[in-house]
Amino acid sequence: MGSFKGHIVPGTLFLVVGLWHIWCSLVRYASNPKTFRVRVWNPVPGFGGRVKYLELYVIAVGAFFDLCIEFLYSTHLKIFVIGVLNPSHMNDFEHSGMLLMFFIFGIIALLSEKTSFLPLPEGALCFIVSAAFTAEYLLFYFHSTTHKGLEGYYHLILVLLIVLCITSTIAGAIMPTSFPADLCSGIAITLQGLWFYQTAFTLYGPMMPDGCRLKGNEISCGSTGHEVYGELLANFQLFVQVFGVLVGVTGAYIYAEQKFGRPTLVSSSAPEGS
Template sequence: MGSFKGHALPGTLFLLVGMWHIWSSVVRYASNPKTFRVRVWNPVPCFDGRLRYLELYVIAIGAFLDMCIELLYSTHLKFFVDGVLNPSHMNDFEHSGMLFMFFIFSVVSLLSEKTRFLPLPEGTLCLISATAFSAEYLLFYFHSTTHKGLEGYYHLLLVFIVGLCILSTVVGALLPTSFPVDLCCGIAITLQGIWFYQTAFVLYGPMMPDGCRLKDNNVSCHSIESAVRGEMLANVQLFLEVLGILVAVVVSYGFAASRYGNSDLKSMQTIQDGLVQH
């Protein structure tokens, strides 16, 4: 079982990175579609480039702080009991491992971009990012904390979203000029962040479905009907979140095209309009 803060903190990290990825993707494509390339991270152009690596620093610092909370604070430094890993905090150890993978990704990316000791192509960084997402996928799929009932259903949907992150990142390495793939990656990361928040508010906050409750650190429903109603509500929530993200993407693209679009983008749209008319 987790907690509200335990879901809100990583949710904030994924949400910020995902939204920045979406915006950067549409701006880069609108600015020059012919030179568009998939990027696993996007530089921040503000303040004469002094914030260029802000995204990587956010991932590194956020993952490190969350890892310290899981490994040091949540376990109360009781790592071993009778010579073995403390079974009461296996989920904290697993979360720490997942966060450590994202920390590694950010550090490797910084070394690749800022130094000459580890020059890696963008495709390789995509695969390293996919490895971090794969660790997250395996964590939630083979969790030591057995997720059952409504809690299990929310985490099952989370596993599907993480799988989409893996797929889009791997395809990004294989199709380095695909705008839809790069945009899909940003959408998947954003959706993961929102779903972390959704899980926090439903399982540990004020949005618990009628007939279900959190007691003794477990979510239980009074009847099968209540559990089914809660799962159907989760489906509706996920649908609305996907719809909201798609609307936000369309609005962002329209704004980016009007402000940063060049003649190449407009000519491509004119050709497409002509093909549709014929």
């Protein structure tokens, strides 16, 4: 069982990183399609280069902050019971493992970019972040907390979005010049962040479907019909999010093309003399 804050915090991280990835991908492609390369992270321009690695710091610090919440605060420091991991907080330990993978990616990427100790190509970083997404997938697929009913349906959609994140990042490593793979990665991360938000507001907030309620640590629906209605509502919410993101991406690309696009050079040749 999760919580409102437990979904909002990681959702915010995924949403911020995903939106930034989409924008940078569009700008780089609009600026020069021929030299486009997949990037697993994007530098922040300006300020004399002082915030160049801001995205990596957001990933590393954000994952570490959320890790501390899950591993220390949520467990109330009752980590071990009779010499073994506290079985009452296995859910928190699993979340911690997932966040640890993203923290490791952030640290490795910073070491690779800022030092000479661990120089890695962009493809290797793509595989590392895909490993972090894979750990997240395994967490939600083999969760110690059994997600059933409406809660299980929302987490099933989340798992599918995570699979899209894994696939797009691996595709970026295999096809390093593919604009669709790079853009799809940003869209998948953004949708994952939005779905964390949607899950928080629906299952633990004010958007609970009619006939369903949060009781104790379980979400129960009054009848099968109410549960089916909740699942159909989830489908509609996902459609709205996908449609909204695609419309936003289209608008952002039009703007990026107008602002950063290179003018087409039309070469004219003189007519041949007779």
